[in-house]
Amino acid sequence: MKAVILAAGLGTRMGKLSKETPKGLIKVAGREILYRTMKILEMEGIDEFVIITNPLYKEKFGEFLRKNNFRYQLVINEFPERGNGYSLYLARPYVSERFVVVMSDHVYEETFIREALKGKGLVVDREGKFTNTEEATKVKIEDGRVADIGKALEEYDALDTGFFVLEPDIFEIIEKLIREKEKLELAEIVKEAGLEVFEVSGLFWMDIDTPEDIKKAKKFLIRNAIKGSGDGVISRYLNRRISTKISEVLVDYVEPIHMTLFSFVVGIIAAVVAFISPPIGGLLYQLNSILDGVDGEIARAAMKTSKFGGYFDSILDRYVDFFVLLALALHLRPNIWEWVVVSLAIFGSAMVSYSTERYKGEYFVDIYKAISQMKYLFGKRDERIFLTMILCLIGRIELIFITLALITHIRVFVTVCLVQKKEKLPK
Amino acid sequence: MKAVILAAGLGTRMGKLSKETPKGLIKVAGREILYRTMKILEMEGIDEFVIITNPLYKEKFGEFLRKNNFRYQLVINEFPERGNGYSLYLARPYVSERFVVVMSDHVYEETFIREALKGKGLVVDREGKFTNTEEATKVKIEDGRVADIGKALEEYDALDTGFFVLEPDIFEIIEKLIREKEKLELAEIVKEAGLEVFEVSGLFWMDIDTPEDIKKAKKFLIRNAIKGSGDGVISRYLNRRISTKISEVLVDYVEPIHMTLFSFVVGIIAAVVAFISPPIGGLLYQLNSILDGVDGEIARAAMKTSKFGGYFDSILDRYVDFFVLLALALHLRPNIWEWVVVSLAIFGSAMVSYSTERYKGEYFVDIYKAISQMKYLFGKRDERIFLTMILCLIGRIELIFITLALITHIRVFVTVCLVQKKEKLPK
Incomplete structure (x- = not known):
C-alpha cells in the first residue's frame, strides 16, 4: 500500500518557524512530524510515499526524504493556493490501488495509525480527547457516511483526524469537482463523495497549528514513553x-x-x-x-x-x-x-x-x-x-x-x- | 500430514527386554525410541499418528500414546507374521494425502527427520556413518529410483533409513502384492513400486536391534547434546x-x-x-x-x-x-x-x-x-x-x-x- 502525504500548504500561524520550515518538517519531541508518521506507516507495511508539496519547500522535503532513506515520489504542486483537494489530485498518476492519505502537519501516536489502517474512508474520532475541538474539522455522520463536514458545523458526531484510507475511484469525483472550481479543499471532496467513516476514538492525534501545540504534543509523547x-x-x-x-x-x-x-x-x-x-x-x-x-x-x-x-x-x-x-x-x-x-x-x-x-x-x-x-x-x-x-x-x-x-x-x-x-x- | 508408524514386529534379539517391551517403547537415553521420533515429527508439523501394532502390544502402546498426549489412531494387526508390508496396508483407511512411514525401532537425530521430511519416496543414506552396514538394508539406485533392495545385496549405492514419504497411490501396489503373497515385507513393496529415493546422508540414524545398539545410540545422543x-x-x-x-x-x-x-x-x-x-x-x-x-x-x-x-x-x-x-x-x-x-x-x-x-x-x-x-x-x-x-x-x-x-x-x-x-x- 502507498501513502499520499499532503504537504503543500503554507503554515501561517507558526510564527517565524514556518517561514523557513514547512510544517511537516517541524520537530516535535526531537523528530520531524513527518518522520514520525512515515516511520510508523513504514513499520505497518506502507512501502512507498507520494509527497505533494509546493515549489518553495521542494528542496527541504527532498533533503529530508533522502536523509531518512524513505522510498518516495516527490510531486510538486505549482498552485498550492488551489487547495489541498487539488494537491491530492496530483497524486493520481502514482496510485492504482487502495491508498492512505495523511496530513503532513498531524502528529499521531503509533496505536492510532495501526488502528486507522484497518479501516476505510475518513478516519474520525468521536472523543477528541487531545484535540482543540474549536479548531478541528467536524463531521456529521449518517448511515456510516459523511453527511456534512466543516470547521463551523454546529451539530456534529465526530472530528476529522486528517487520516484517510481511499480507493482510486475517488479521483473521478475530484476530477469532476476540479472542473467546476478553481480552489478545492479535501473537505469538499469528502462531502461530495459521501465518504464512509471509520472510527478510531480516544487515541492521541493532533493538528499542529501553533507553538503551543508543539509543546502539548511533546508532553504527550514523553508521558506515553513511560508506558x-x-x-x-x-x-x-x-x-x-x-x-x-x-x-x-x-x-x-x-x-x-x-x-x-x-x-x-x-x-x-x-x-x-x-x-x-x-x-x-x-x-x-x-x-x-x-x-x-x-x-x-x-x-x-x-x-x-x-x-x-x-x-x-x-x-x-x-x-x-x-x-x-x-x-x-x-x-x-x-x-x-x-x-x-x-x-x-x-x-x-x-x-x-x-x-x-x-x-x-x-x-x-x-x-x-x-x-x-x-x-x-x-x-x-x-x-x-x-x-x-x-x-x-x-x-x-x-x-x-x-x-x-x-x-x-x-x-x-x-x-x-x-x-x-x-x-x-x-x- | 500424518505419519504411519510400523510397530507390529516382535523384537527377537533384544534379550529379555523385548519379552515385556515392544522395541519402539524401549528407552534410549531416558526416552522411548518412539517418543523421540514422534515428538520431533510433531514439532515439524505432523498432526496425527497411525500406529500399527500387534494384539500383544496393544495395551502398552495405548498407555504410552495416552500418557504423552499424542493425536493418534491405534490399529491392530491381527497377523503380524504377515510382515510389515501387510502392516502398512492396514493404514490405508486412515490416510488420504501424502504421508510419512517410519519404523518404530529406529532412532533418528532431529536434523535427520527435518531433512527427510523435505523429500519424497524412500529416504536413503549414502554414508551410513553411524549404522552397522552388515545388518542394514541396502539399496541399489538407478535414475533416482530403487532398482533393487535387500540385506544381502552385494552391490549397492545407499542404505535404507526406514523413513518414507509416500503418496496414497502406493496402496494400489500393496493391494496387488497382497493378493499374490501371504507374507509381504516393505522392501518388496519398495522394489515393486520402483520408489523414488531421497538422500539424507551423514546424519545420525540407527536401527536398534541389540542392547549394544542402545548404548551406541545413547552415546551419540549425549555427545550431540553439547553442540x-x-x-x-x-x-x-x-x-x-x-x-x-x-x-x-x-x-x-x-x-x-x-x-x-x-x-x-x-x-x-x-x-x-x-x-x-x-x-x-x-x-x-x-x-x-x-x-x-x-x-x-x-x-x-x-x-x-x-x-x-x-x-x-x-x-x-x-x-x-x-x-x-x-x-x-x-x-x-x-x-x-x-x-x-x-x-x-x-x-x-x-x-x-x-x-x-x-x-x-x-x-x-x-x-x-x-x-x-x-x-x-x-x-x-x-x-x-x-x-x-x-x-x-x-x-x-x-x-x-x-x-x-x-x-x-x-x-x-x-x-x-x-x-x-x-x-x-x-x-
Missing part, C-alpha cells in the same frame, strides 16, 4: 514525575546515549562523594536514579530507541550500584563479618537484575509482562536507591547493607518460585 | 569429556532437575570446605563445574529440556560462584583494600553472566551465535573455576581475586565494545 516499563513505586510516584519534566526540556537537544553517559557520570560522582559524605552521596545516587529514566523517555518519545542503548544503560546501572555500595562500605569500614553482609548486598543487587534478565533471555518475554505478581515485588532499582538515600540521610549506613542483603535475595527467591509456578500451569 | 553451547576451553577439552561419561551412566535414571540440585549442593559444599581448606574446596568447585554440564546434557539427550530448568540452573550457578569466592575471601581474612579487590571479583563474576544474558534479553539471540569473537574471549565460568582451582591448589588465594577482578571486568568491557561494533554495522 509498560517495569517501574517500581518510587519511579511511578516520584522519579517519573521529575524525569518527564527533564525529558520535555531536553528531548529537542539531547541524544539518548549522551543522557545515558551523563547519568552514569552522576552515579560515579555519587559513589565518590558517598565515601566522604554519605548523605550527599545518597542524594546524588537518587539523582542518578531519576536521570536513569530520561534516556529511555527521550529515546522512545523521539523514536530513537536502539537495542545497544538499552543494553549499555543496563550494564552501566549495575556498575553505578556496585560503586555506590562499595563506597558506602568503605566509609563504614566494616569488620570481616560485616563484609559478608556487604558482599551479600552487592551480589544481591546484581542478582535482582540478573534474575529478571535471565528470564527474558530464556522465555523471550519481559518477566513483568509474563508474571503479573512481579510488579508488586519490592526491591526494584528505584526502590533500593530510594531506601539507600533515606538511610544515608539518617546516617544508618549499616542498615543499608542489612536490608539490601535481605531484600535482594528474598526477591530473587520469590522470582524463581513465581517462574516455577508459572511453568507448572497448563499452557 | 552449540557457549563452552569455554576448559569445558571443551576437559569438563565435557568427563561430564558426558557421567551423563551416559545417569541419563536412564536421573531427571535433569535432580542433577541441577545435586550439582548445586556440591558447589555449596565446595564453598564450606574452601573456607577451611582451599585446595579441597577448589577441587570440589571444579567438580561442580563438571557436574554443571550433566543436567543440560541429560535434558537435551532425553528431550527433557525445560525453560525453567535452564533458568534455575543459571541462578544457582551464580550463587555457587558467590559463596565459593566469599568463603575463599573469609579464609584469606583480607584488609579493607583487599576487600575492594574481593568485591570487584565477586561482582565481576556475576557481571560476566549478566552482560551475556542481558544481550539475549535485548536482542533475542545468543551472544555466542550473534558475535563470533565472543567464543574466544577468556573468562567464561568453566575457565574462571579452573583458574580458581589451580590457584587454590598452589595456595595463592589472593591471586584468585586479583585475576578475577581484572579478567571479568575486561571481559564485560570487551563484550560491550563488541556489541556496539556489531550494532554499527549495516544490517
Whole structure:
C-alpha cells in the first residue's frame, strides 16, 4: 500500500518557524512530524510515499526524504493556493490501488495509525480527547457516511483526524469537482463523495497549528514513553514525575546515549562523594536514579530507541550500584563479618537484575509482562536507591547493607518460585 | 500430514527386554525410541499418528500414546507374521494425502527427520556413518529410483533409513502384492513400486536391534547434546569429556532437575570446605563445574529440556560462584583494600553472566551465535573455576581475586565494545 502525504500548504500561524520550515518538517519531541508518521506507516507495511508539496519547500522535503532513506515520489504542486483537494489530485498518476492519505502537519501516536489502517474512508474520532475541538474539522455522520463536514458545523458526531484510507475511484469525483472550481479543499471532496467513516476514538492525534501545540504534543509523547516499563513505586510516584519534566526540556537537544553517559557520570560522582559524605552521596545516587529514566523517555518519545542503548544503560546501572555500595562500605569500614553482609548486598543487587534478565533471555518475554505478581515485588532499582538515600540521610549506613542483603535475595527467591509456578500451569 | 508408524514386529534379539517391551517403547537415553521420533515429527508439523501394532502390544502402546498426549489412531494387526508390508496396508483407511512411514525401532537425530521430511519416496543414506552396514538394508539406485533392495545385496549405492514419504497411490501396489503373497515385507513393496529415493546422508540414524545398539545410540545422543553451547576451553577439552561419561551412566535414571540440585549442593559444599581448606574446596568447585554440564546434557539427550530448568540452573550457578569466592575471601581474612579487590571479583563474576544474558534479553539471540569473537574471549565460568582451582591448589588465594577482578571486568568491557561494533554495522 502507498501513502499520499499532503504537504503543500503554507503554515501561517507558526510564527517565524514556518517561514523557513514547512510544517511537516517541524520537530516535535526531537523528530520531524513527518518522520514520525512515515516511520510508523513504514513499520505497518506502507512501502512507498507520494509527497505533494509546493515549489518553495521542494528542496527541504527532498533533503529530508533522502536523509531518512524513505522510498518516495516527490510531486510538486505549482498552485498550492488551489487547495489541498487539488494537491491530492496530483497524486493520481502514482496510485492504482487502495491508498492512505495523511496530513503532513498531524502528529499521531503509533496505536492510532495501526488502528486507522484497518479501516476505510475518513478516519474520525468521536472523543477528541487531545484535540482543540474549536479548531478541528467536524463531521456529521449518517448511515456510516459523511453527511456534512466543516470547521463551523454546529451539530456534529465526530472530528476529522486528517487520516484517510481511499480507493482510486475517488479521483473521478475530484476530477469532476476540479472542473467546476478553481480552489478545492479535501473537505469538499469528502462531502461530495459521501465518504464512509471509520472510527478510531480516544487515541492521541493532533493538528499542529501553533507553538503551543508543539509543546502539548511533546508532553504527550514523553508521558506515553513511560508506558509498560517495569517501574517500581518510587519511579511511578516520584522519579517519573521529575524525569518527564527533564525529558520535555531536553528531548529537542539531547541524544539518548549522551543522557545515558551523563547519568552514569552522576552515579560515579555519587559513589565518590558517598565515601566522604554519605548523605550527599545518597542524594546524588537518587539523582542518578531519576536521570536513569530520561534516556529511555527521550529515546522512545523521539523514536530513537536502539537495542545497544538499552543494553549499555543496563550494564552501566549495575556498575553505578556496585560503586555506590562499595563506597558506602568503605566509609563504614566494616569488620570481616560485616563484609559478608556487604558482599551479600552487592551480589544481591546484581542478582535482582540478573534474575529478571535471565528470564527474558530464556522465555523471550519481559518477566513483568509474563508474571503479573512481579510488579508488586519490592526491591526494584528505584526502590533500593530510594531506601539507600533515606538511610544515608539518617546516617544508618549499616542498615543499608542489612536490608539490601535481605531484600535482594528474598526477591530473587520469590522470582524463581513465581517462574516455577508459572511453568507448572497448563499452557 | 500424518505419519504411519510400523510397530507390529516382535523384537527377537533384544534379550529379555523385548519379552515385556515392544522395541519402539524401549528407552534410549531416558526416552522411548518412539517418543523421540514422534515428538520431533510433531514439532515439524505432523498432526496425527497411525500406529500399527500387534494384539500383544496393544495395551502398552495405548498407555504410552495416552500418557504423552499424542493425536493418534491405534490399529491392530491381527497377523503380524504377515510382515510389515501387510502392516502398512492396514493404514490405508486412515490416510488420504501424502504421508510419512517410519519404523518404530529406529532412532533418528532431529536434523535427520527435518531433512527427510523435505523429500519424497524412500529416504536413503549414502554414508551410513553411524549404522552397522552388515545388518542394514541396502539399496541399489538407478535414475533416482530403487532398482533393487535387500540385506544381502552385494552391490549397492545407499542404505535404507526406514523413513518414507509416500503418496496414497502406493496402496494400489500393496493391494496387488497382497493378493499374490501371504507374507509381504516393505522392501518388496519398495522394489515393486520402483520408489523414488531421497538422500539424507551423514546424519545420525540407527536401527536398534541389540542392547549394544542402545548404548551406541545413547552415546551419540549425549555427545550431540553439547553442540552449540557457549563452552569455554576448559569445558571443551576437559569438563565435557568427563561430564558426558557421567551423563551416559545417569541419563536412564536421573531427571535433569535432580542433577541441577545435586550439582548445586556440591558447589555449596565446595564453598564450606574452601573456607577451611582451599585446595579441597577448589577441587570440589571444579567438580561442580563438571557436574554443571550433566543436567543440560541429560535434558537435551532425553528431550527433557525445560525453560525453567535452564533458568534455575543459571541462578544457582551464580550463587555457587558467590559463596565459593566469599568463603575463599573469609579464609584469606583480607584488609579493607583487599576487600575492594574481593568485591570487584565477586561482582565481576556475576557481571560476566549478566552482560551475556542481558544481550539475549535485548536482542533475542545468543551472544555466542550473534558475535563470533565472543567464543574466544577468556573468562567464561568453566575457565574462571579452573583458574580458581589451580590457584587454590598452589595456595595463592589472593591471586584468585586479583585475576578475577581484572579478567571479568575486561571481559564485560570487551563484550560491550563488541556489541556496539556489531550494532554499527549495516544490517
